[in-house]
Amino acid sequence: QSPPTQPASVSGSPGQSITISCTGTARDIGSYNLVSWYRQVSGRAPQLIIYEGNQRPFGVSSRFSASKSGNTAVLTISGLLTEDEGDYYCCAFGSDTSLTFGEGTKLTVL
């Protein structure tokens, strides 16, 4: 199963908003509203920031939100902070009940 496609990198200035897309297929993102998003900093353990489309775990800032249209999920980060830098991965649930992480997007806050 091919990994969902993400842009290799995105950047923004503090206070701005950015979006990261995650394009899968009709057999994963297109069929289920079960996309999760994770942030990983410097190779450390990832952190769950969004699940089931647009739900945030306790403690995750409301600056993080997500949506889905067709086979593409989108993560939005508003009011960028320097601490938001890191690698962002989407994770899609597939029709074979397996999970596939996206290619990953490096966020740089200029």
Next chain:
Amino acid sequence: QVRLVQSGDEVRKPGASVQISCKTSGYTFTRHAIHWVFQAPGQRLEWMGAINTASGEPKFSQRFQGRVTISRDTSATTVYMGLSNLTPDDRGLYFCARDMDYIDIAYDFYKMDVWGGGTSVAVSS
């Protein structure tokens, strides 16, 4: 608090096997599934599989199927991941992670809310 503590870094020769443990604490072990995730140096995360800690039933990614085993010891609240026939492509970090939902109400296992610190595996002759 909820903690997942993984065993230490490993070095293996090609063709060998490795087993990594994930000791859990701070919650009821059999209420949450455990996932395993692999990350080669500089590469993306890859889901390897997961185990229903209540039933012991594992499921695996096609990429690792046939080489990976996942088991649990409920008395030790520990999950084990074994990988056989190692090649240099298996070099990297291995993470365990708890599934967020209670097993008895989960639709399936697909969201990882607490992660272990990672175990590095090197494969070299």
